[in-house]
Amino acid sequence: MDSTHPSDDTYKAENPFRGNLWKENHGNLLLAVTGLICIVGSTILACRQTRFRPPGFPTRLTPDGVVGSMPADASLVDSAGNPTGLRRVNVRILGAASDRGVMKVAAYTSPNGFNDPANALGTDNWKIASGECVGTFELPSAITHLAISAYHDENGNDKLDRNSLGIPSERYGFSGDARSNFGPPPFDDARVELGDAPIEISIR
16 A cells, blocks of 8 residues: 555544544535526516506596597497497405505506506506405407506606516506516406406405
């Protein structure tokens, strides 16, 4: 045996801490990786939440509830430019934190630009009473489905407030009770068929 290379027993005897170094570092390494995963996950969550586009709706529903500035669509009007027939839509929104401020409401008929107020069919501000509000508007009967978004602008600053992580701090909701862990839900989840029954939206 080469005398310059001590045996394993001799090596361990002369270096009593060497055998535990890997175990100690292995545990620290696992803790470091776990911490890194938590940090990356929190960062991704915050970024995804920040992508939520708060509907800061410019009012595009006339005071009596009839859509007054719908995008032009030849299938919805007659030769004189009048609606081909109107359908009354009733909406009930529940869960406001208080009666302060207004409920910001927007209606969409297409997944393109969903939750972007510039692409909404109509928008409005509704008053709140006893934590809820009820609104009615009329649409051309050719429109058979909608997706509606709403949020409680409690402090009247015309935006959906969020905390330091980008998570909304004011209550909001969508038709169909649609929800998503990251940002707004897909249009199809919030889509509801129009009929005689009121559309109910719970905000939380």
